[in-house]
Amino acid sequence: MRKISKAVITRLPRYYRYLDELIQQDVERVSSKELSDMMNVTASQIRQDLNNFGGFGQQGYGYNVKYLYDEIGKLLGLDVTHKMIIVGAGNLGQAIANYGNFRNRGFEITALFDKNKDLIGKKTVNGTEIRDISTIIDYVKNENIEIVALALPKGPATDIAEKLVECGVKAFWNFAHTDLGFSDDIIVENVHLSESLMKLTYRISEKANKNK
Amino acid sequence: MRKISKAVITRLPRYYRYLDELIQQDVERVSSKELSDMMNVTASQIRQDLNNFGGFGQQGYGYNVKYLYDEIGKLLGLDVTHKMIIVGAGNLGQAIANYGNFRNRGFEITALFDKNKDLIGKKTVNGTEIRDISTIIDYVKNENIEIVALALPKGPATDIAEKLVECGVKAFWNFAHTDLGFSDDIIVENVHLSESLMKLTYRISEKANKNK
DNA sequence: TAGATTGTTAATCGATTAACAATC
DNA sequence: TAGATTGTTAATCGATTAACAATC
Numbered sequence: 001m002r003k004i005s006k007a008v009i010t011r012l013p014r015y016y017r018y019l020d021e022l023i024q025q026d027v028e029r030v031s032s033k034e035l036s037d038m039m040n041v042t043a044s045q046i047r048q049d050l051n052n053f054g055g056f057g058q059q060g061y062g063y064n065v066k067y068l069y070d071e072i073g074k075l076l077g078l079d080v081t082h083k084m085i086i087v088g089a090g091n092l093g094q095a096i097a098n099y100g101n102f103r104n105r106g107f108e109i110t111a112l113f114d115k116n117k118d119l120i121g122k123k124t125v126n127g128t129e130i131r132d133i134s135t136i137i138d139y140v141k142n143e144n145i146e147i148v149a150l151a152l153p154k155g156p157a158t159d160i161a162e163k164l165v166e167c168g169v170k171a172f173w174n175f176a177h178t179d180l181g182f183s184d185d186i187i188v189e190n191v192h193l194s195e196s197l198m199k200l201t202y203r204i205s206e207k208a209n210k211n212k
Numbered sequence: 213m214r215k216i217s218k219a220v221i222t223r224l225p226r227y228y229r230y231l232d233e234l235i236q237q238d239v240e241r242v243s244s245k246e247l248s249d250m251m252n253v254t255a256s257q258i259r260q261d262l263n264n265f266g267g268f269g270q271q272g273y274g275y276n277v278k279y280l281y282d283e284i285g286k287l288l289g290l291d292v293t294h295k296m297i298i299v300g301a302g303n304l305g306q307a308i309a310n311y312g313n314f315r316n317r318g319f320e321i322t323a324l325f326d327k328n329k330d331l332i333g334k335k336t337v338n339g340t341e342i343r344d345i346s347t348i349i350d351y352v353k354n355e356n357i358e359i360v361a362l363a364l365p366k367g368p369a370t371d372i373a374e375k376l377v378e379c380g381v382k383a384f385w386n387f388a389h390t391d392l393g394f395s396d397d398i399i400v401e402n403v404h405l406s407e408s409l410m411k412l413t414y415r416i417s418e419k420a421n422k423n424k
Numbered sequence: 425t426a427g428a429t430t431g432t433t434a435a436t437c438g439a440t441t442a443a444c445a446a447t448c
Numbered sequence: 449t450a451g452a453t454t455g456t457t458a459a460t461c462g463a464t465t466a467a468c469a470a471t472c
Contacts (some may be wrong), residue, residue: 007439009414015408017389031453036278043453044441051455059448059454074412077417095303101389101406122331147412171416173409177229177313187419191405194313195225197385198288200359200401202221204383205289207399219463243429255429256465263431271430272472 002079006048012072014039015046019069031062079108083145084173085158088152089123089130092175096149097125110143135161137167147171154178220261224284226251227258231281232338242285243274293318295357296385299372300364301326301335301342304387308361322355346373359383366390 013080022030031082036043054073057063073079089112091169094101097109112125113133120132131139139145142197148169150157157176164172171187174180180188230251236244248255262268262275268274268283285291298305301324308314309321324337325345332344343351352360360381362369369388373381383399386392392400 004418009411010407012414013404013410016410017407033453042386044442044443045439047454047456048440055455057454058448060445060452062453075414075417077413078410080417082413082416089301091307095307096405098303099405102409105406107409146416170419171412173412185419187412187415189408189415191403191408192225193308193311193403194317195222195229196401196403197314197319198225198228198290199221200383200385200399201289201294202224202287203399203401204294205287205292206216207382207397209447217463245429254465256467257463259430259432260464266467267431269430271429271470274429 002051008052010050011041012076015049016069016072016076016083018074019065019121023069026063029062030065030068032057034062036038040172078105081108082147083108083110083143084147084149085110085136085143086112086147086149086151087114087133087136087141088112088150088175089116089125090151093149093151094125096151097128098196107147110138110145118162124132133160137163142166145169149173150177151175220264223253223257223261224288227261228284228288229279229283234277235281240276241274242280244269246274250281253293276400290318293320294359295320295355295358296361297322297348297352297355297357298323298324298361298363299326299345299348299369300362300382301328302336302363305361305363306337308363308387309340319359322357323351325351345372347387352376352381353379357381359385361385361387363387368386 005133015035018035018043019030032043032046035046047057050068052067053071053075056068084107086096086109092194093114097112102109102173109126109128110129113136114120114130115133119130121130123130140148148161148164148171150161150172152160154176157174158178158180160181161172161174161180165182170185172180172189174188174190175193177192179190180186225358227247231242233369244255244258248260259269262280265283265287268280296319298308298321305324305326309324314321321338321340324340324342324348325348326332327344327345331342333342353359360373360376360383362373362384364372366388369386370390370392371385373386373392373394377394377398382397384392384401386400387405389404389406391402392398394400
């Protein structure tokens with residue numbers, strides 16, 4: 001299989017979302033042209049993207065919605081369970097824990113961790129316990145945690161992440177305002193909120209300058 | 213000025229972040245080569261990117277860190293104040309309101325809105341009041357709000373956004389799990405958390421398959 | 425002046441779009 | 449069978465990298 005580009009991978013979850021909507025509308029089949037109209041991308045691109053992974057469609061028919069949805073789900077690793085913990089039980093950590101759909105899609109959030117004694121053992125978030133961050137290393141080892149969400153400031157996030165890498169964690173969902181500089185075999189998916197907001201304000205100023 | 217590509221715009225906040233770190237380390241000048249080593253991009257790309265906007269450097273010297281930082285800040289619209297409200301005062305809305313640095317960077321969060329009577333008028337987040345969502349239209353008109361952050365489920369988010377567009381809002385920071393299908397003069401910056409997480413699990417499965 | 429490093433042009437690479445034969 | 453639409457090759461477009469003259 002040839003190397004899949006980042007651009008293609010970024011589009012997969014979006015296809016998945018639109019297919020989910022079609023399923024909810026009881027739509028059984030869809031052509032690349034129909035999907036292209038809904039999603040504002042070219043039909044050509046949809047067909048190219050999908051054919052990176054295999055022939056999911058059928059000439060003269062199009063794509064079976066449910067089948068394509070399931071296949072993309074498999075590509076995205078949503079057919080297996082992922083054990084995840086959240087480090088940092090502030091608003092952001094709690095928001096992640098509460099993001100309802102995650103559980104339905106095979107994500108199992110087994111614990112949150114924080115250093116705040118007022119939270120540890122005293123509060124649950126969506127039924128999940130908040131544990132003492134000093135116990136995280138043993139926990140991760142024993143529970144075979146696959147994904148660690150980092151919802152705490154960059155200093156402590158970097159420290160914790162380094163320790164966790166040493167004990168075998170291979171995937172981080174990083175909300176801290178820094179790039180964790182690990183080697184390529186450690187997967188880091190960044191969510192840099194402030195950078196997203198800056199893209200927004202860039203576009204605002206760009207528009208303002210145009211109207212001058 | 214020629215059309216700036218999305219890829220370039222996405223990189224600007226990242227340059228900005230690294231320059232900020234250099235300032236904090238009292239570094240005065242930096243060459244594209246040095247920056248390229250720090251950031252894992254090519255020096256050529258840095259020079260190309262910056263030259264879309266003007267000659268910020270000096271041959272034989274490199275770039276003055278503070279000057280370049282300020283110039284990129286201006287490009288990103290961070291030299292002016294942006295009035296923003298947050299719709300949805302759940303964990304995510306509160307997390308956004310508490311994201312400390314926003315205020316320092318010229319973002320003024322003037323209110324949160326929610327439909328939950330237990331929150332309205334009863335709680336403040338980082339000093340900001342939670343208001344009744346039924347009052348949002350008048351508020352936005354009177355207060356001249358520029359950016360609306362949508363931190364609520366897709367159904368209500370879509371409804372509210374449509375009403376707000378009618379009364380003149382031009383920019384949304386959208387955390388709802390949907391693409392708001394507005395015309396091009398409405399700026400929408402999406403933060404699709406679940407799609408980010410799926411990119412992560414894609415990479416996990418990809419790696420697992422490779423090792424088979 | 426010599427050395428360093430930008431700004432910028434040209435070359436390469438990769439991604440998107442167009443076109444159409446294959447085939448359901 | 450005829451019509452529709454995919455899968456796939458070829459053409460185009462755009463973004464990244466390389467190279468080097470300009471210049472501080």
